Amino acid sequence: MAGGPMRSSMRGSSRRAMSDINVVPYIDVMLVLLVIFMVTAPLVSPSIINLPTVGNAAPQEQTPPVVVNIKADGSMNVRYKEDGGAAQQQNMTKSELNDFVLNRQESHPDQPVVIAADKTVKYEIVMNVMSDMKARGVKRVGLLVKSQ
Numbered sequence: 001m002a003g004g005p006m007r008s009s010m011r012g013s014s015r016r017a018m019s020d021i022n023v024v025p026y027i028d029v030m031l032v033l034l035v036i037f038m039v040t041a042p043l044v045s046p047s048i049i050n051l052p053t054v055g056n057a058a059p060q061e062q063t064p065p066v067v068v069n070i071k072a073d074g075s076m077n078v079r080y081k082e083d084g085g086a087a088q089q090q091n092m093t094k095s096e097l098n099d100f101v102l103n104r105q106e107s108h109p110d111q112p113v114v115i116a117a118d119k120t121v122k123y124e125i126v127m128n129v130m131s132d133m134k135a136r137g138v139k140r141v142g143l144l145v146k147s148q
Helices: 004-014 024-040 094-107 123-135
Strands: 066-070 076-081 087-092 113-117 141-143
Touching: 066 094, 066 123, 076 094, 087 094, 094 123, 113 123, 123 141
Parallel strands: 066 113, 113 141
Antiparallel strands: 066 076, 076 087
């Protein structure tokens, strides 16, 4: 009789259901999938679109830009084309340039401005002109450089 209660306590502990889930195999599978995706992601190239050709396609009309020339001595002039096609050039000071750009933006809101500065001009002067153009509402401002 002394062995009876001991035997029943062993039986109860061996029949208890396991409530823990072993997640280690799932983590291993996820890490392997992550490594596979990391290796294959750079190999996937973006698709190239082959555009159709049309016989009489008209090119889009592009407004010629206003070119602001900054010379080595700091003087500025502006070259632009009127709607009739005649190219014009005017010498301007910085305040005259700002007024000109404001008036030009009212009549031609999408016209870009290109800054052509001599390579000896201080970087600060070019950036000041560029920030003035942006402040006056010019949407596209670029720098003109010579290719090698």
